[in-house]
Amino acid sequence: MSLPMQVPAEGMPERVTIYEVGPRDGLQNESAIVPVDVKAEFVRRLVAAGLPIVEATSFVHPGWVPQLADAAELMADLGEEGRRLPVLVPNERGLDRALELGLEHIAIFGSATETFASNNLNRTFDEQFAMFEPTVARAREAGMDVRAYVSMCFGDPWEGTVPVEQVVSAGTRLLDLGASQLSLGDTIGVATAGHVKALVAAFGEAGVGTDRLAMHFHDTYGQALANTFSALQAGITTFDASAGGLGGCPYAKSATGNLATEDLVWMLDGLGIAHGVDLAAVVGTSTWMAGHLGRPSPSAVVRALGGSLAQSAP
Structure with a gap:
């Protein structure tokens, strides 16, 4: 398998964490139900590939996201290894x-905008925080770690551009509830590199360091890797990604696939940034899942390498 030449860039972190969202965010918008045993195998393969965090599913009402109606069954299937996911x-x-x-x-x-909060959470912008407060408090009391996503950070299909200060307000309110990390979502993929740096800087001015932030990019306009590079320059060290570039948002129809894990790993390898993920294993896994879904992977790296790895996938 060919690998990129390593040419480190100045000002980059030495290591990043890849937060794999394929089993949840990647599969949630699939219309054909993926069998629970396939989902469990997907999770296990991703963990075996060295991904340090794999978000397994969502306990959302099945009427809203039918694909994830088997969440409890999946976690039971994963057994003890699933408890930390x-x-x-x-x-x-x-x-x-x-x-x-x-x-x-x-x-x-959560949501950075009023309209998406209404459409996705059936709450107003302010009401969403009141809804989350007891959830976070009880989880923390039980010793759980809590991560917070905030969507529509760079643009909203109903409201258009979203003011940076509005995103910072939503994000800091979620952190103040007790979340340990905040993932900033480019839900419809409209972010650009300068916008990314401006948002990270605004959070810094509000007292939120890059160690508490993660980035969640979508590739709707082909900007996910450019935005990732910009975020790396700004000091971000956690990035959400989805194996094979699967995913979207069922409540934002213009949202296409997530940043592909393989595309992210390829770029990090070229920059000499450590991540601990076996690229060949992830490509093989995404090729395997694409077979179950009945279509090619959206990931450019999977398309480039998948054919040569398909037969070697476990």
Whole structure:
């Protein structure tokens, strides 16, 4: 397998963490239900590939996201190894299910805009924080780690551009509830490199360091890697990515695939930035999953390398 030549760039972190969201964010928008045993195998393969964090599923109401209706069954299938994997919980009912299974990490999903909060959470912008408060408090009391996502950080399909200060307000309110990390979502993929740096700088001015921030880019306009490079320059060291570039958002129809894990790893390898992920294993896994989904992977790196690795996939 060919690998990129390593040419480090100045001002980059020595190591980053890849937060794999393929099993949850990647699969949630698939119309054909993926069997639970395939999902469990997907998770196990990703963990075996060296991904340090794999978000397994979401305890959302099945009427909203039918693909994830089997969340409890999946976590039971994963057994003890699944307890340390994060899951998304939309509210206290979702938290109850996570607590029943003895899980250790949850995530909540907020919005930087009024319209998306209404469409996705059935709450106003301000009401969402009141909804999350008891969920986060109870999770922390139970010893759980809590991550917070904030969506529509760079643009909203209904409201257009989103003021930087509005995103900072939403994000800091989620952190103040007790979240340990904030993932800033470019939900519809409209971010550009300068916008990324401006948002990171604004959080810094508000007292939120890069160690508490993660970036979640979508590749709708082909800008995900450029935005990742910009975020690296700004000091971000955690990036969400989805194996094979799977995913989108069921409540934002213009949202296409997430930043592909393989594309991210390829760029990091070229920059000499450590990440601990086996590229060949992830490409093989995405090729395997593409076979189950019945279509080629959106990832450029998977398309480039997948043919040569398909037969060697475990």
